[in-house]
Amino acid sequence: MSEPSVAGGGPDALRRRLGLTDAVVIGMGSMIGAGIFAALAPAADAAGPALLLGLALAAVVAYCNATSSARLAARYPASGGTYLYGRERLGAFWGFLAGWGFVVGKTASCAAMALTVGSYVRPDQAHLVAVAAVVALTAVNYAGAHKSALLTRAIVAVVLAVLVAALLSGRAEAARLHPGPGLSFAGVLQAAGLLFFAFAGYARIATLGEEVREPARTIPRAIALALGITLAVYAAVALTVLAVLDADRLADAAAPLSDAARAAGAGGLAPVVRAGAAVAALGSLLALVLGVSRTVLAMARDRHLPHALAAVHPRHRVPHRAELAVGAVVAVVVMTADVRDAIGFSSFGVLVYYAVANASAWTLTPEEGRPHRLVPAVGLAGCLALAFALPPSSVVAGAAVLAVGAAVYGARRATAARRR
Known part of the structure; x- marks a missing residue:
């Protein structure tokens, strides 16, 4: 295996300004914003009252992915995440496939979160508001990851306060669950796949490896803390919403927490919950654009994407061209995207991304910090x-996009071989 490929302190290196708290908050901002307000309803549609089993299964897979990612991030503390790990441990193609799946899948996630902001802030102008949100948060990221972390910290605080209020409004119902249809294993698996979309935010910590202080120590701790806190929040919210609404009403809900507040007799809280949903989606979008741009940076450095996107701003020390490119693509996508379809498409791409991460972690030696082989x-x-x-x-669309990426990679390698 090759030695770790880590950017040094040259003009193209990013600045290490993020501490443990910043890294944890960035991960939580991604997970909580995306999961609570976007993934519960389609997961309930798949699994019914067995939603909690799907949540538990998604958490198990997320834990394994987090552990593998943490060990790899400690070994390779540079921008790129699994794109970098797959390239170094499995070969260039697998790194490219992981990066391609991440960029495409997370671009769909960005669109879903932007549309969530629009639907809560101004439903009749949702697409216009979504584009405005993308432009504004791209500008924040352009100013530097440290400023993004500060904004994300404020957003997470607001969202957690709203979730606590929603949980308290449904506390009288939380002791019972409404009966529903029998257990469907296929439904539980599908729900877990959809809910995995909500757990994927911890990867944002690993993709910021080049900007985290003491990455070998900070990244594993940040991933474990962010995942553990988020899982506790998810379990509490899912249990309460299922208790207040039955599984069928939850599956049809456009705004599950607002509907649960009204059903529990706290209709006055519904506008607060809707505002919290918009803030949560903003936090998720902020971290998503941040993470995708860093993977674009890593792929551009290796010329799998246009090399111009590898430029680092001389003052802000951020990949400014990659951030502007990601923001522009997301702004175009939100004009035609559908939130629920985007969740499934994103989940497929990100699950492939983490499959490569686990395969990469399998190749680590004990001296390199390999986790237990079972993980x-x-x-x-x-x-x-x-x-x-x-x-x-989602499977067909995701597989087709991966096939296109593989074809592009093959054509590029063939062209390079002819030139030699």
Whole structure:
């Protein structure tokens, strides 16, 4: 295996300004914003009252992925995440496939979060508001990751306050769950795949490896803390919403927490919850654009994407061209995207991304900090199982996009070989 490929202190290096708290908050901002307000309803549609089993299964896979990612990030503390890990441990193609799946899948996630902002802030002008949100948060990221972390910290505080209020409004109902249809294993798997979309935010910490202080120590701790706190919040919210609404009403809900507040007799809280949803989606979008741009940076450095995108701003020390490119693409996508379809499509791409991460972690030696072999094995199998349990339209679209990426990679390698 090659030695770690880590950017040094030259003119193209990013500035290490993020501490443990910043890294944890960035991960939480991604997970909580995306999951609570976007993934519960389609997951309930798939699993019904067995939603909690799907949440538990998604958490197990997420834990394995987090552990594998943390060990790899400690070994390779540079921008790029699994794109970098796959390239170094498995070969250039697998790194490219992981990066391609991440960039495409997370671009869909960005669009879903931007549209969530629009639908809560101004439903009749949702697409216009979504584009404005993308432009504004791209500008924040352009000013530097440290400023993004400060804004994300404020957003997470607001969202957690709103979630606590929503949980308290449903406390009288939380002791019972409404009966529903029998357990469907396929439904639980599909729900887990959709809910995995909500757990994927911890990867944002790993993709910022080049900007985190003491990455070998900070990244593993930040991933574990962000995932553990988020899982506790998810479990509490899912249990309460299922208790207040039955599974069928939850599956049809456009705004599950607002509907639960009204059903629990706290209708006055519904506008607050809706405002919290918009803030949560903003936090998710902020961190998503941040993470995708860093993977674009890493792929551009290796010329898998246009090399011009590898430029680092001389003052702000951020990949400014990559950030502007990501923002522009997301702004175009939100004009035609659908939130629920975007969740399934994103989940497929990101599950493939983590499958490569687990396969990469399997190749680590004990001296390199390899986790117990069971962890990457369960993670790899779980990622593949959840990916192909998603709705057929998501699987077909995701597989087609990966095939296009593989074809582009093959054509590029063939062209390079002819030139030699």
